[in-house]
Amino acid sequence: MTSNAARAVSPPSANPSDTTERERLTAFHLRVTATTFGANFSDGYALGIIGAVLPVLGTTMHLSGLWQGLLGASALIGLFFGSILLGRVADAIGRQKLYLYNFALIAVASAAQFWAHTPLILFLLRLVIGFGLGADYAVGPTLLSEFAPQRLRGVLLGSLTVLWTVGYVLANILGTYIPITDNAAHWLLASGALPALLVLVLRIGIPESPSWLATRGRAAEAAEIRRTHLGQTTATAEEAEAAAAEQPPTAGYRELFAHGQATKTWFGVIFYSAQVLPYFAIYTFMAQILSTLHVSDANTQNLVLNLALLLGGIIGLWPVQRMGRRPFTIWTFAILAVCLGAMALLNSASGWALMVPFIVYTFVMAGASNITQVYPPELFPTSLRGSGVGFLNGTSRVASAIGTFVLPVSLDQIGVGWSMGWMAAVLLLGTLVSLAWAPETRNTLTAEDWHH
Template identity: 45%
Template sequence: MNSSQMIKMDDAPLSKFHIKMAALTFGAHFTDGYVLGIIGIAFTLIKPQMNLDPLWTGLIGSSALIGLFLGSLILGYISDFIGRQKIFVFSFILITLASFLQFFADTPAQLLLLRILIGIGMGGDYSVGHTMLAEFSPKKHRGVLLGSFSVIWTFGYVASTLIGTYLLSIGPDAWRYMLASSAIPAVVILLLRMGTPESPRWLINKGRIDEARNIVKKYLGPNIVLDDETPVKKTQGSFAQLFSKDMRKRTVFNCLFFVCLVIPYFAIYTFLPAILESMGLSENFGTDLLLNGLLVVGALLGIWCTIKYSRRGFLISSFIILAVTLFLLTVLPEGATTLMILVFAIFTLIMSAVSNLVGVFPAESFPTEVRSSGVGLATSFSRFGSAIGTFLLPIGIDSFGIHPTMLALTGVLVVGTLVSIAWAPETKNLSLSEASDMQKTA
């Protein structure tokens, strides 16, 4: 075959294998949305049956997020040493087993431990799943594939609500079936992930060039070749490297923009009915039904924006719109119901749309040797922030009122705007093999 017929991985056409890898990654996000959604309905039965006090309720409610924080940090770091594929499979072994064992939990401590383990598995998958998908995907389609996960997450969350509501009729032990049901999508994904190949980019960095070539030919086609066969010189993935002089800016950017988006997202939409009531919109607005529908529409809109616009421009303009609309919701008088509904709708659409970028920027920002560590650190930082924000929001509303609390969240979005203007790189047409030079053009 002539060299002119050879195509680099980054320029390869979209194939069935790319779609399979995307489906396996999306399946993980469906499971994540399902796990985080089902606990809310299950709590209506668990709390009286286990006599949970507010402390245990809070601990169990945040347990999966605690696990996500740990899993993203630890398993993402480990995968840069032992390989992506091992963690890609291990994470769902852990999720499947811990999900099933929830059926047999008899104490709050047992349930807490199992949900932390589920979160650890999901955290590891966030860092490694995005990394695997990014390292296999051609750059033309990478943004769409990485950014589409928020749509699937929403479907998982909605599915948990429907199934949980249906299972309530079983009786007081229905919570066991609800929580254990997350093992069903998890085991399907686990079985499909068996036999998936290692990332060629990771193999190159370990000097295993022949293995990388064979994987590319087998799964992507005989005319597809590696972008770059030069390993990074004696470099091991490490958190120290993420904060080295040439990489610290992109590391801090990915952590901060991510957390500045998820703090208001999780805080507002976790307690949406209470917020709408505080703002005098609960009777006039279709409560969270309408806004949840707008979240789905916004997620689809985000895919289109990721294709059409630059990453940097999309992020900065979204942060500005979010900060302005949330500020308006804070200062508008309660009588301006129609205007408040319109502003909240815009806020919801843009927040959901730009959330696509949390799956794109981290995976595209870091070089191969620390990509999982970088994605894991950004994800971990975001989950820690979302847990803190979700915990503090009801306290803030109770202590200071809805308007000062929303103003504080507006401040978070302003910080995100400034960070993005100062440090957001443009990664839309960047080859992953060029990521190590990105700080020169950021």
Template identity: 35%
Template sequence: MKRKRKNIVDDAEFSGFHARLTVYSSGGPFLDGYILSIIAIALIQIRPQLHLNTTWSGLIGASALIGIFIGGFMGYVTDKFGRQLMYTIDFIVLIVASILQVWVQTGWELFIIRLILGISVGADYPIATSLLAEFSPKKQRGLMLGVTLIAYYIGSTVAYIVGQVMLNIGPNAWRWILASSAIPAVILVLLRMGTPESPRWLLQKGRKTEAEKVLKQVYGPTASLQDIVMPDGSTGKTSYFTLFMPGYLKRTLYVGLFYMAAVAPLFAMLTFGPEMLASYHLFEGASGYGAAIISALFLIGCIPALFLVNRMGRRMLIIVSFTGMTVGVLILGLFPHGPLAMIFVGFVLYAIFSGGPNVMEWLAPNELFPTEVRGTAVGITTCISRFGAVIGTYLFPWGLENFGIGPTMLVAAAVTFGGLIVCVLLAPETTNKTLNAASQPESVSRRKSPAP
């Protein structure tokens, strides 16, 4: 019997190239966490100086999220024109916008600049995660894409600490606090230079010679185009309509809705972490450090999920995770004035169990859609999620002011429970499948299944 040829891309050993690409691709999530969290500290000084009311505080807190919603549509651009080119351009825009925050004088100016920051971050999600997924070996794909989410919480934690320390500079410290995001962005632009284009994307565009050159550069002289044969059912055409066609519509709804249910309460908590902790009378006078601790708990929750995503399986992991998250936030809503230990348990449960959805947020869309619409899928599902996150972040301070922390967190519990229902009804299983197999629509998979 003829021995099946080992696929050099899917079965590759984890290499230095994979490690570097994982770090570089994690830059967008790191800056996302940093930018969305640093505003929470800066608002302490911004509110009185720019005379912001609750409405404007909510708008500025949500501005970067609105930008991420818009930037998600750039997934279509990266599918049309390539991953590598946009991989650097988006961060250059982010650097300029970060620095411009030093000179803002009104709420409107700050809103617009942070909108641009969000667009840059949102554009990076489909660019970087698609590139990473298309180079990942199947056994390490969950780990590599999951690490990018850990970078988000590292960025968030660092932002709270940096912001709290920099507040001591003076009454205008907030300008330099906001501009500080330019520093990691500059470092990442320099690191990303020279990253190769995705050979899957090149092949899908008919650029076979370039694709084979990249394969040999990364995997060695024995690599060939046979290692990235396009999956059955692949059209080669980039179109938004593909995401809503039979076979993919269910996947689009699943990723978009569970993503939205996961981040809507989460981003509101991170953006207004100090106000939320003050409502629970925790870390008064040093709420930035308290928010950093909460963010660090979310980071810790991602670590076991990275290793369970293959052992437990994608579907079971996300269902169990949403169950634990719902219980945690429900405790925070039912016992707003309860014992400190009870409140801490609620935070810990929500943060630790958030690890499952966090790991799946970029793993799922990159696995469930083919190369020609992979970036588009990441972008569109990010847009769906950020729509909920914008609403949650905008309404969170309003809810605290008008209803208090208890009812506000009960609403968050209802949203999280909705995510659990979505996962039970729609979550597929793609554990241990190659990227080609995982991205095939159900109709193609059924046609290929042998008759009983």
């Protein structure tokens, strides 16, 4: 990225009424937010439901440990390729097309899981689902960040993870309290098509990002979208697009590692990966972990943990908005590392004693995860945002897939104590990298952001 694109600038002079107008929350903002919420709900549900049905499928499909690991990681592998490949496409051709058509792909592949009675077919379908969701991880937060008022960007983007958690928790509760047979397992897998279809319908008619249009020299179209959908005056819309048009129209992946941008990119990769690796590993194999902890009433504890996950996500929205990105990230990493470290040291204690740090970890991790939707779009300018967000999501999914594949082997070979220990070390790495590199982006307005 060029230094001009990376450098934060002050906005052109504007009167207070213009600023108020740019900060107004409209019905259109709520619609874009709702459809992006729906995408994150679908993702959480898709990733949660496979963990819920794997114990049954392991028996009915005669799955080896290898196949269980592959099916658990399948959507995450697809997420990697979708994020990496289609994030760059979003910067090249625009956000809107991918924002619409990826959910047609997700809906079809989700429904087809009903007829997937071999591990290979199910694995391939979940790769496709993950590929479509990966596109949305690159495009959804990018488009929302480019439409959202700057003062509300943190809470709106952070809320995406809350909806992911709602989908994930719902999948876990269904898997816990519905008697799961082979037929019921396939119905649950296919039920992911319902929220995907709803998201697809609601996205019809959402326009292209005006910031992206302006970087392509289409300022008149961008200004018209601002007038029609955001309720801005002609003067305000044209002023905003003139600023956005100063950004370079295209940028390659190499610009993610150019002078002035490379540290932010590497921070994003390590921070995101360190957070989600233990998250996905632990919650995909929650039943096995609870069994290893010798908890007498695993269903009740599973419900308690899922409620802690949901409450943590909701309550965690406040500090994301109020504390700033840097301190929030550092403190949550540190608390999470301490919790898993405590589980490692207390591995020979009773199940209930181990549940205390586990519940605290779950609560804090849910809140900490909100930042993964806020930080990435703020680390990159318009010309790199789709590529950058896609790259961070893709690399984090590699970490997620590795953790999901390795944890069941780790639990079997070295036990719960050492397994919690190496995951605590991953979180400690995230703490140290955040201390060294985490930027504060809450109030930083780049050339293409100030007009929101």
